[in-house]
Amino acid sequence: MLSQQLVNGVLLGATYALFALGFTLMFGVLRVINLTYGFYFSAGAFIALFATRQWGFSIWLALPLAAIGSGLIAVLLDWLLLTRLRAKGAPELASLMVTLGAVLALYSAMTLLFGPDIRRLPPDVIGADALVFAGIRVTQAQFLVVGTTAVLVLALVALMRGTRLGVGIRAMAERPDAAELMGIDTARLAALVSFLSGFLAGAGGVLIGLNFNAIQPYMGEQMMLRGFVVIIVGGLGDLRGALIAGLLLGVIEVLTAGYLDSGLKEAVAFAILVAVLWTRPSGLFGQAVLRRA
Amino acid sequence: MTLLSTAGLTRKFAGLVAVDGVDMAVEVGSVHAVIGPNGAGKTTLFNLISGLVEPTSGSIDFNGNDISRLPVHARAGLGMARSFQNIRIFSAMTVLENVLTGLHSTITAGVGAIVLRLPGFHRAEKTAVERARMALELVGLSSKSELLAGALPYGDQRRLEIARAMAAHPRLLLLDEPAAGMNPAETSSLAALVRRIRDAGTTVLLVEHDMGFVMDISDAVTVLNFGRRIFHGPPGAIRQEPAVIEAYLGKKMAARLAARKDGQKAIAP
């Protein structure tokens, strides 16, 4: 029973980690808490919904399509909302407010267009039978979730560590002014980082939609609480921290639901957030630099 | 008598030691200059003294109190004020309001008195405005008290920053490159202002690149290089100090100068 729950927790945590990775990457490099991030998540899920329902795509095609689509939306929104403020060197709260206003407008518009009801992916989009291994049940959807997450995380690590592009991104994360001096095209890099974040969020949206089989406009909004907990607990801008914190949060939520009350999941997550802010605001893993006032 | 002293003051930033075990003593009633090449740690030293940066180790003593861990605003309450290298006036406020902000901790009216507009509120505000006007007079900005601070020309903004810092009659005034960007005429009127401030009883600690200005007004000089103190003494003695010459001119040049060693006055650093 406990081992089943631990496995479920890790699987859930994998989606949290995937969602939070893009969020924390965006903050780490672009220095903005971009609240439109949750929208990419909803957008990814809706693209996959249309791709499978209207056009009859398989999930193998719908998933990358949704990720790329969300990535492009992220680039567009970043360009529309933030380039101007970035050029002015506006305070970080101004950027946060712009993205907050934008995301309310986007969710509302999406609800006007598609309605607030919960939609589902076609039932045959992925096999329903589960694999049982040593008494632990793992559905095919869960396999897809954890597999995709693993592939994307490895690809992200390879990109950041092994390519010139990754070096540029990390340089910009550490010293934006120096990056500019080194001849890195920061505008192009900002677009690229936005794309990567949107890509990760979009994929996360499809996977969560698949795992819980529920898609609606505000799903990204509801995911943000988890995103906040993971990026604070992991340390703002810390990719490794987000990965660990995401998995941890998944396990804690599943255990809370299993042994206490599923209605307390959010409360426990938030209590962890507040406790970390009180005790270790730079995150549990000590990578991120604390941003003081 | 010593007003401010540091002992083994050290600050490290990710792999870099910006200030490295600095011992320094500033005498009451003096004008004390800190000089050194770019990146020597002068501004970090100022930030440590005013509390914007916390020391990695070492201590700071101000007027008999260990202030090493005291919050920034509390140091102001003990009689410390400063200006910034890049001017940091409140540009959306008027000149007078800027100076009144400098009097914040001297105005005693509490929230109750403010909300109920008790007599104490009016009295405190009136006293503050009088003191602010005196500070503006000190720097020669009286006629501009109602202008928006952000609209002032550069030199006036520098002087406003000094007026704001001086309004509460601090024991110690820290000036971070006060002469930066000033022409010779402005610099000499600044020197006169610094002397007036000292004569009125405020000790002045300043960072400055303009050597003529430093030599002209300082009673004591501390030279930093790579975060370390390499000289401490009266300004006249700097020219004889090989370590200082080396820091400013580089090893080769200093060696050549020493080799020539023909009794000529060495180049001023």
Add this chain to the structure above:
Amino acid sequence: MTYPPWLDDFLWTYQNVIHALGINGLLALSMYVVLAVGQLSLGQAAFMGLGAYSSALMTLKLHLPFFVVLPASCVVPALFALAIGVPTLRLSGVYLAIATIGLGEVLRAIYLNLDVLGGALGLSGIPQRTETWMIYLLLIVAIAVLWRVGHSRIGRAMEAMREDPNAAQVMGVNVQRYRLGALVASAVLAGVAGALGAHASNFIGPNEYGFEPAVTILSYALLGGIGTPFAPVLGAWILTLLPEVLRGFSDFRGVFNGLIIVLAVLFLPNGLLALRMKRRAA
């Protein structure tokens, strides 16, 4: 209190709008207090919800009289503001913003899941104890207090720390204390507004204090601007009246209020009423 008959008629006909104008004015002020010290709290709707739920429980379960319930309604929001404000306000402003959005989300989940709070159905049968004059008396008092505080050393300190917190600290301003004071004051205002709203409408539910109301309260303050306490109230009145005046507008309210924030930050950083307090002492 009895009103003259013509006023009574008017109040009766437009009661909901009149209540909403006053309560949203108080909420706009609660946002203003935080923005005025250069911080961003997105927990105003959450604080309002805490005030609404705690006051409704005091009335329904403890049967306390309203003159006890109304002032007591600010206690729970203030405690939450302290729990979140103390750790975050020494850090960069993004931490407070994140923690307060999180607060809104988690409270919604708690309201939905706790039976004592009525779950998804919310709490109903709240007796109507709010009188119009109470709302407007509190609004006027709040404006007057904020105006007077604004025209004092505290107001100067607030503007200074908004522009440059480090320079303000060097001037002797205890920036952390003012930030915390502002956050608690804003939670108190929002909590009282929540209690007034709950006892004006008979029913409260978890979705009234969620994400959209939180953002809407910010749009009040940004539309009006934060130069004086009148400006955010005006912003609240405009955005409250628009859906009443324009038919069919309420469907687009979310899109509109969101865009207001985008446009205000990008193009109108001082708000519609780009006024500024003049703080010359008398």
